[in-house]
Amino acid sequence: MIERSEPPLQFVSRLTSDHIEQLWRMYQGEWWSGGRKIEDVRRVVQHSDLIFAFCDSETGRLAAFARVLTDFVYKAFIFDVIVDRQHRELGLGKMLLDAITSHPALLFVEHIELYCRDEMVPFYQKWGFTAELRSARLMRKVQEPLFKLASVATKAS
């Protein structure tokens, strides 16, 4: 358990059903994840390789969350770094990044990557992340997930 002047926090690598609901609420407040559906969030958590979370030990509530997708050799990609609004600027974001960058399974990985807005670059630079990727560019194909199309078709029929 991590003792601080604030309520003590507990690190967890698995989320309960209640935590997932709290994560879903946290997602609603962020620019990239507002509108995510609770059933999709359950699948996201289930299919992520590593979960990093801190909970308030007194209430059990989720205070901070991040997740990683990785092949455990070449690449690990960090997603959804979020500290609950009430717990920001207390060092929890630092605790998340410390936990990720020191995780034993990720010490063997060549690249730890993430994407973020320009204003977050100084935050991640503290852990050695760089935005200088030479000629590499992030590319994305936007598509309507088949799962959603299938449920629309089911409703229509």
Ligand SMILES: CC(C)(COP(=O)(O)OP(=O)(O)OC[C@H]1O[C@@H](n2cnc3c(N)ncnc32)[C@H](O)[C@@H]1OP(=O)(O)O)[C@@H](O)C(=O)NCCC(=O)NCCS
């Ligand atoms: C970004 C976020 C995770 C930071 O968490 P936090 O708990 O408030 O941050 P911490 O208190 O651990 O701060 C650690 C250090 O980072 C700095 N920092 C915090 N937010 C920062 C920001 N947005 N930009 C630059 N530095 C920042 C702090 O000043 C502190 O620096 P210090 O160690 O020199 O004192 C949190 O504000 C958050 O959840 N924001 C909304 C979601 C989001 O934007 N996530 C990032 C997606 S890429």
